Amino acid sequence: MPATLSPPPAPPATANGSSSLHQHAYEEIKRLIVTGEFPPDTFLSERQLAQRLGMSKTPVHIALKRIEAEGFVAISPQQGIVVRGLSPDDILDHYELREALEGFVVRRLAARLDSVGTDALRHALASQEKALAEGDLARCLELDARFHLLLARLLGNRQILAAMDQLHDRIRLVILRVGTLHRERFEESVPEHAAIVDHLLAGDSAAAETAMLEHLEAGKRRILLRRTEPHPEP
Amino acid sequence: MPATLSPPPAPPATANGSSSLHQHAYEEIKRLIVTGEFPPDTFLSERQLAQRLGMSKTPVHIALKRIEAEGFVAISPQQGIVVRGLSPDDILDHYELREALEGFVVRRLAARLDSVGTDALRHALASQEKALAEGDLARCLELDARFHLLLARLLGNRQILAAMDQLHDRIRLVILRVGTLHRERFEESVPEHAAIVDHLLAGDSAAAETAMLEHLEAGKRRILLRRTEPHPEP
DNA sequence: TTGACGAAACTGGTATACCAGTGCGACAAT
DNA sequence: ATTGTCGCACTGGTATACCAGTTTCGTCAA
Incomplete structure (x- = not known):
């Protein structure tokens, strides 16, 4: 992606070196979780996140599946995504x-x-x-x-x-x-x-x-x- | 030749125990790699794999991104996917x-x-x-x-x-x-x-x-x- | 014969549309 | 007022179409 994006209203704050949108989505969503902006038990939505990050559902979906595999969120099909806390x-x-x-x-x-x-x-x-x-x-x-x-x-x-x-x-x-x-x-x-x-x-x-x-x-x-x-x- | 779109026999084929297609794709592709059916340096294609697994690109894409994160394949945008060997x-x-x-x-x-x-x-x-x-x-x-x-x-x-x-x-x-x-x-x-x-x-x-x-x-x-x-x- | 050039045939990445479940609330029947 | 039911508004999941590069190879000119 060009450094000078882009049409969507929200070019995200951090100047990113991400090579792809889903990479950027992954880093950003995880950052929001580990910085506490998305505290445990927060409910997320692919569409909300996509809109917030200025991209479509697809890269957000890929990023979330990876984050789920790492254990930071729990995804329930047809229900939603919830940030997992630490016992x-x-x-x-x-x-x-x-x-x-x-x-x-x-x-x-x-x-x-x-x-x-x-x-x-x-x-x-x-x-x-x-x-x-x-x-x-x-x-x-x-x-x-x-x-x-x-x-x-x-x-x-x-x-x-x-x-x-x-x-x-x-x-x-x-x-x-x-x-x-x-x-x-x-x-x-x-x-x-x-x-x-x-x-x-x-x-x-x-x-x-x-x-x-x-x-x-x-x-x-x-x-x-x-x-x-x-x-x-x- | 161009992919002349799939004639997917389109029953989900094998009755699988996977909860989702991308989960099935993940397990199957990884199995093919770790059993040696896809030896190191094998070139893969999302479309080929999708056809082989009887699904569309999307779940295959998601599975491959996860497998890439685990280090089993290397994905080069606009080029292809190669199975990574072990030095x-x-x-x-x-x-x-x-x-x-x-x-x-x-x-x-x-x-x-x-x-x-x-x-x-x-x-x-x-x-x-x-x-x-x-x-x-x-x-x-x-x-x-x-x-x-x-x-x-x-x-x-x-x-x-x-x-x-x-x-x-x-x-x-x-x-x-x-x-x-x-x-x-x-x-x-x-x-x-x-x-x-x-x-x-x-x-x-x-x-x-x-x-x-x-x-x-x-x-x-x-x-x-x-x-x-x-x-x-x- | 050879060289360069360009069209075509791919690649992964992304957007969009649609699907099938789920939960909840409004409305209707009792 | 209570209760049952239908429907709408979400959810994540998937398929499809399209995009922008990259590579390949055939063609045409020198």
Whole structure:
């Protein structure tokens, strides 16, 4: 599609690099979900979304089937589409999967980190500290997710990276479930990241893995403890 | 020649259990790929597939976009669809991901195995030995994949199970890459499974994980080296 | 013989129309 | 007033037609 679209009244806000409409629809709808604009239990409609995105049903339909396959929405034929929320069990399972993947990643990574990776980790850490100092919590959240993905990328395993990439959006969803972002969260997690990096640079596999597992454990605790408000859920 | 439009005999043909056409298309196309009927580098066409499956382009298109997202085909707009093969690096990455997931699974599982799980593992093992004794190699392959999925299911983590389920089809693809099934492969792997189960039943996390990692390492070696002769146990 | 050029025969991507279910509300019969 | 029923207004799912590229190949001119 040309960069200068287009007839429909709504050329979407974000300048997209999407190669196709259904790709754009996929990214946009998922963004609306993981940013909380479409909270859990929201009812969606292909036609509404198509109109909002300035395209026809077809690409929206394709995007939604993919999003359904990833578990973010539930589609009932002849009924409708509903945004799926995350149960506490989902969150626990989510963190356990991360323990398996990311614990493994840092364990392996400590033994094979090169100078390029060293620089990347130091840079990522510096960015996080800068964002925290500036109080830019949204950027803190983004950098947090990117830090974890960076570890997988440095390991160079595309399968693991792909698996963690799918987790990326779920992480946002998990964090958003507790409401707005808290500064204290990052005042704790950024130093935890720093500890992981320290052990990686020292080549200490066991210590790096332990630090990662503690970091994830702390993250899980930060989320589950805040989830004590009464929920009007069935 | 031009497609002179279809003479669709137009009964939905086989009475399928699929809830929708695109679901049926997804399962069928993926089956054709993972069974080797569509080997790597095969060129596909939405229209050809639609005619073969007795439906229109639309559900085929949706199914292919999902299969593309899973990495089994590559779609180039205005060009065509090609079945993606697995490079040696892909296979290495694949096994490394399994090491991360399944190593973690057995480590955790050894500590929390109940009587139901015990029975399920014993039963799974017996089935494998029976299939091997009968020389039913196709069933051996199926039971192999199911055994690994069973471990994840016993752990009770849906996220991990979903991640490993995606691997299920890739495993078949990996094995098919070396050609036909070899009896020796299962004469080795079934006892390896038995060893893993033994350590799980004994509650020995470390031994179970080690056995699993060795099992995966052996599987990787069997594929990459294509060796058919049994090797001495360490 | 050879080269370039253009029409045709494809490709996936998208829009539109239509279909078959579903739920709900209005209206009618009691 | 209650209740049963019909119908309309939705839903996602599918088929069809069309679009804009890309590739192929035959034709025609040099």
